[in-house]
Each structure stands twice: as structure tokens, then as C-alpha cells.
Amino acid sequence: MMRLVALAAALALAGCATGPAAEAPAGEQAAAPSLQDILDNSPATDWRTLDPERTLYMELEAGRVIIELAPQFAPLHAANIRALARANYFDDSRILRAQDNYVVQWGRPDDDPRPLGSASESVPGEIAIPRAGVEFSPFVDPDTYAPEVGFSYGFPAARNSAEVWLTHCYGMVGSARGEGLDGGNGGQLYVNIGQSPRNLDRNITLVGRIIQGMELLSTQRRGTGPLGFYETPGEMTPIRSIRVASDVPVGERTNLEVLRTDSATWATVVDSRRTRRDAFFSNNPVNRIGVCNISAPVRPVN
Amino acid sequence: MMRLVALAAALALAGCATGPAAEAPAGEQAAAPSLQDILDNSPATDWRTLDPERTLYMELEAGRVIIELAPQFAPLHAANIRALARANYFDDSRILRAQDNYVVQWGRPDDDPRPLGSASESVPGEIAIPRAGVEFSPFVDPDTYAPEVGFSYGFPAARNSAEVWLTHCYGMVGSARGEGLDGGNGGQLYVNIGQSPRNLDRNITLVGRIIQGMELLSTQRRGTGPLGFYETPGEMTPIRSIRVASDVPVGERTNLEVLRTDSATWATVVDSRRTRRDAFFSNNPVNRIGVCNISAPVRPVN
Numbered sequence: 001m002m003r004l005v006a007l008a009a010a011l012a013l014a015g016c017a018t019g020p021a022a023e024a025p026a027g028e029q030a031a032a033p034s035l036q037d038i039l040d041n042s043p044a045t046d047w048r049t050l051d052p053e054r055t056l057y058m059e060l061e062a063g064r065v066i067i068e069l070a071p072q073f074a075p076l077h078a079a080n081i082r083a084l085a086r087a088n089y090f091d092d093s094r095i096l097r098a099q100d101n102y103v104v105q106w107g108r109p110d111d112d113p114r115p116l117g118s119a120s121e122s123v124p125g126e127i128a129i130p131r132a133g134v135e136f137s138p139f140v141d142p143d144t145y146a147p148e149v150g151f152s153y154g155f156p157a158a159r160n161s162a163e164v165w166l167t168h169c170y171g172m173v174g175s176a177r178g179e180g181l182d183g184g185n186g187g188q189l190y191v192n193i194g195q196s197p198r199n200l201d202r203n204i205t206l207v208g209r210i211i212q213g214m215e216l217l218s219t220q221r222r223g224t225g226p227l228g229f230y231e232t233p234g235e236m237t238p239i240r241s242i243r244v245a246s247d248v249p250v251g252e253r254t255n256l257e258v259l260r261t262d263s264a265t266w267a268t269v270v271d272s273r274r275t276r277r278d279a280f281f282s283n284n285p286v287n288r289i290g291v292c293n294i295s296a297p298v299r300p301v302n
Numbered sequence: 303m304m305r306l307v308a309l310a311a312a313l314a315l316a317g318c319a320t321g322p323a324a325e326a327p328a329g330e331q332a333a334a335p336s337l338q339d340i341l342d343n344s345p346a347t348d349w350r351t352l353d354p355e356r357t358l359y360m361e362l363e364a365g366r367v368i369i370e371l372a373p374q375f376a377p378l379h380a381a382n383i384r385a386l387a388r389a390n391y392f393d394d395s396r397i398l399r400a401q402d403n404y405v406v407q408w409g410r411p412d413d414d415p416r417p418l419g420s421a422s423e424s425v426p427g428e429i430a431i432p433r434a435g436v437e438f439s440p441f442v443d444p445d446t447y448a449p450e451v452g453f454s455y456g457f458p459a460a461r462n463s464a465e466v467w468l469t470h471c472y473g474m475v476g477s478a479r480g481e482g483l484d485g486g487n488g489g490q491l492y493v494n495i496g497q498s499p500r501n502l503d504r505n506i507t508l509v510g511r512i513i514q515g516m517e518l519l520s521t522q523r524r525g526t527g528p529l530g531f532y533e534t535p536g537e538m539t540p541i542r543s544i545r546v547a548s549d550v551p552v553g554e555r556t557n558l559e560v561l562r563t564d565s566a567t568w569a570t571v572v573d574s575r576r577t578r579r580d581a582f583f584s585n586n587p588v589n590r591i592g593v594c595n596i597s598a599p600v601r602p603v604n
């Protein structure tokens with residue numbers, strides 16, 4: 001009676017799947033090319049290999065979380081996080097906080113400091129960059145928070161006539177701070193795990209996004225202290241290390257590529273998710289898409 | 303060096319907290335009345351007690367999940383879900399699916415059917431209602447998916463010149479279906495656990511929202527089958543029962559009240575979250591709010 005395929009065709013391409021999200025199971029005929037069809041037929045040149053110097057591996061007991069840094073937007077933070085990682089600053093660190101529908105935060109606990117190595121104790125806020133010359137594939141759809149949204153170098157972003165900035169979408173990673181835009185240094189990071197808190201845009205520096213292992217963070221037991229902080233050390237999931245991928249032996253790396261968001265394939269993907277041509281959406285084909293309702297597909301390098 | 307209070311003042315009032323979300327911890331001075339201040343100073347008449355006939359208790363080993371039904375929008379589904387609950391249809395049912403950044407789905411497994419009692423096997427889709435006479439507190443802010451958004455009877459909603467409908471925000475509960483708007487009956491339900499999949503609006507019937515226990519669902523281990531379905535019964539969290547609150551002995555009920563979204567206090571809450579007057583937001587006070595970035599506060603009845 002109730003079909004387990006319920007919601008099947010409604011599948012959103014959203015968040016940070018390790019690869020393209022699954023399409024409708026066998027037995028359901030799609031009325032239009034599936035996302036997988038589109039990706040399978042894309043030219044290799046529409047993909048880019050992850051740069052290991054811009055990639056972080058966070059090692060949990062449950063698996064590896066992979067972060068792509070965005071030095072195009074936050075070069076000082078990216079450099080400082082790399083310096084911290086190379087000082088082994090994050091070895092034996094912790095997940096510190098999980099607040100439902102908001103953020104999971106991790107890094108060096110305040111009460112368990114480590115030497116900073118060549119890293120700085122404070123990094124200036126990097127909340128927007130000048131618009132001129134910045135790659136940007138705009139959406140035509142209205143956005144609640146910004147005059148224009150789209151994708152830039154693979155990341156969700158917004159812009160006005162002068163500046164471009166990253167947007168706080170699900171899976172985006174920011175640098176936790178206290179008061180003041182320079183109140184952080186990348187030694188504690190957070191990821192958005194619920195409805196995208198776009199009111200943080202241009203108030204905190206975003207440094208990249210989770211491209212694999214998001215489910216290891218989003219399922220962390222929520223903390224019971226104020227703001228979702230854990231109240232006892234025993235509740236905090238250990239982090240073995242955070243390393244720059246280029247410092248990891250080649251044989252231990254996870255080799256991924258990301259669809260270029262300035263490619264024709266990306267435009268086709270956006271269109272296919274913007275207007276839903278499969279039967280499930282026959283009542284309302286939508287014809288709109290939000291900047292946080294899609295993300296750049298990721299797949300293993302063959 | 304790194305302050306654990308990072309992000310403190312950035313706290314979003316979002317999702318389905320069991321009560322008003324915590325504000326900045328002691329030591330931080332708010333520049334404006336906090337959300338808690340606003341709620342503490344609100345008149346009792348701005349709150350409504352949950353109607354037990356419109357309230358479901360889903361009992362998991364880890365605790366109780368509470369759903370407020372929305373018969374204003376989905377009367378047939380609300381009635382059918384009540385009938386199913388009263389036929390003990392959901393006793394020993396299961397969480398069937400957890401797809402990251404999308405939905406958790408639960409209910410009667412297809413391969414373990416139960417008698418429907420007086421309930422129907424299929425219920426017509428209830429995706430919008432005529433606009434005339436429907437309570438609606440509009441937002442002034444633009445929305446990606448609808449001409450106008452706001453809150454209606456405590457639920458996030460949208461409208462055009464003719465109709466009003468509920469919106470797929472984090473924590474909203476829908477009735478899973480196969481093909482066809484009438485392809486479900488409330489025997490399997492889902493909740494949005496990530497970026498709000500607003501493309502489902504007017505494509506699937508929403509039946510209510512989680513008002514307590516959301517974190518018990520959002521942290522479910524993600525399923526590894528297509529669409530996040532679990533692949534073996536052992537992975538599926540058991541559901542002891544789903545009952546209508548009015549069928550539960552008074553002493554075993556959870557007595558909650560919800561802020562009325564047609565009240566002056568709600569307008570003040572929305573304004574306080576729309577324009578952030580605390581120091582953390584001094585770079586960008588925002589002055590915008592999305593319909594899925596706020597929810598009606600819930601608190602215990604004193």
C-alpha cells in the first residue's frame with residue numbers, strides 16, 4: 001500500500017553528498033534526463049581535480065571528513081589553517097558543540113591549548129572580496145538576503161555591485177570567532193547543519209565547504225549546554241588530526257573531482273533542478289531554485 | 303585565545319527547539335532585548351495551549367517526539383493520521399529512512415502491514431487552501447519560491463492572490479507518497495532535516511511540524527541505501543507508538559504552549575531576528591529574514 005519509494009523522485013541535489021545523489025530507484029521511469037545521466041554525459045573538462053594544497057582531511061574514528069578551502073575568498077584564513085594543521089595543532093582535538101538546526105563546531109578546546117607554530121593568534125575578517133574579475137555563475141531567482149546569488153569557484157555565493165561573498169549554506173565551513181571580525185584564527189571551525197543561517201553572511205568568515213563526510217558531523221548528538229556546547233569532555237567526539245591533503249602520502253589520499261560551476265554541465269544541472277520535469281513534480285514544476293538548495297557535484301577520480 | 307562563546311550572539315531562532323533557544327551566555331551584554339527578554343515580558347494571551355486533539359506523541363526509546371498537526375491546511379490527512387493512531391497502526395513501527403540534508407521518514411514498513419481501522423488507504427492531496435479568511439502574518443522580505451511568505455496558525459506558509467500553503471521548512475512534517483498527490487495516507491511521514499526543500503511545496507501534503515524532540519530525528523544515522531533508506535531492519539530505530547495526545551492519560555502528557563503568530567509578541571520576535579542589534583552583527587545587521595529561518599517559540603505550560 002504505502003510505497004517505500006515515496007519521495008523518490010523528489011530527491012534534492014543539495015548539501016554535501018560524497019557523489020551525485022541517487023536518483024529514483026529502478027522501476028520508476030524518469031520523464032527527463034536524470035542528474036546522473038547529465039553527469040555521466042559531461043565532458044571531463046567540466047570537472048576539476050581537488051587541489052591537495054586547498055584540501056583538509058579531518059580524521060574521526062568514524063571516518064574522514066574532507067573540506068575544500070576557499071582561498072579565493074579567505075586567503076589569510078586558509079593560510080593560517082594550513083599553518084595550524086602543519087603545527088599539529090588539531091591533533092587530539094574535539095567536536096565541541098552541536099546545536100540542532102544551526103552548527104557543529106570543532107577544533108582546539110580552550111582549556112587544552114597547543115603551540116601555534118607559525119600560525120597567527122588572530123586573523124582579520126575576510127567577509128567579502130571586490131567583484132571585479134571574480135568568476136560568478138548567477139541564478140535568475142530572487143534571494144531573501146542578497147541582491148544576486150550564484151556560484152563562484154564551486155561555492156555558493158552572493159554579490160552586489162561592488163563585492164562578492166560566500167553564503168552560509170548547509171555544509172559551508174566558517175571560522176568561529178568571539179566579538180569582532182578578527183576574533184578568530186581558524187583554530188575552531190563550524191559547519192552549518194540545518195536551514196542555512198544566511199544572517200551570518202558578511203558577519204563571520206567562511207573558509208570552505210565539506211565535500212565528503214558531512215553525515216559524520218550532521219548526526220553528532222546535540223549538546224545540552226547553552227548554544228549546544230557539550231557539558232563534559234566525554235561527550236565530545238575526538239578528532240585524531242586535521243591535515244592538509246598535500247602533506248598526506250599519496251597512497252592515503254582521497255582523490256576527488258568537483259564539477260566546475262562555470263561549466264555548461266553545471267548550467268544544465270541547475271536547470272534540471274530548477275525546473276522539475278519528472279512526474280513527481282507535475283503539480284508544481286517549481287521553476288525556481290535557491291542558492292542553498294544545490295551544491296557542486298563531487299565524484300571520485302577514476 | 304579562542305573563545306568558546308564564538309558564534310554566541312549569532313544564535314538563530316530557528317527550527318524546533320523545545321523552548322526558546324538559549325541566548326548569549328553570561329558575560330556578554332546584549333545591546334538589545336534578548337529573545338528571552340521578549341518572551342518573558344509577553345502577555346499570556348499571546349500564547350495558545352496545544353490542542354491535544356491536534357497533537358501527536360511519537361515514542362522512541364530515546365524520548366518523545368511531539369508533532370503539532372495542521373488541520374487548517376490538511377484536515378483529511380489530520381483525520382486519517384488520528385484514525386491510524388487510534389487503530390494502533392504505528393505500534394512497533396520504524397524509522398525507515400534518513401537522507402542527509404533532506405528528510406527522515408518513518409511509519410509503517412511496507413512489509414509489516416497492520417489493519418487500518420477506520421482510516422483510508424489513500425487520502426487526496428491537500429497542498430493549498432483558498433486564501434479568503436486565512437490567518438496570515440506576512441513577512442516583507444522577498445522569497446525565492448513564492449510571491450509572499452509569512453506565518454499562518456503558527457506554521458510557516460506562503461500565499462499568492464488565490465491560495466495559502468504550508469512551506470517545507472526545517473522541522474515541518476509531510477505525508478510521504480508515491481506517484482500522484484493522493485499516493486499517501488499519513489501512514490508514512492517525513493520531516494525536513496536540512497536546508498528546507500521548498501521545491502516540495504505544493505507537490506506533497508504537509509501535515510504539521512515537530513515542536514519537541516526534533517534532535518532525536520535529525521541525528522539518526524543516515525541510511526546507506528538509495529535515497530537514504532536503511533538497508534536492513536536492524537538499522538531502523540523502533541517506534542513504540544504514535545498516539546493522539548488526547549488519548550494519553552492527562553498525567554502522561556507533555557503540556558506545551560506556542561506563541562501565537564498573529565500576536566504582537568510574534569511581530570516583536572520577528573523584528574528582533576530580522577534586524578540584529580547585538581554587537582556580533584555590527585558588520586551586517588541583516589535586516590532580512592527568511593520564512594524558514596525562524597519558528598514559533600514553544601514553552602512548557604506553567
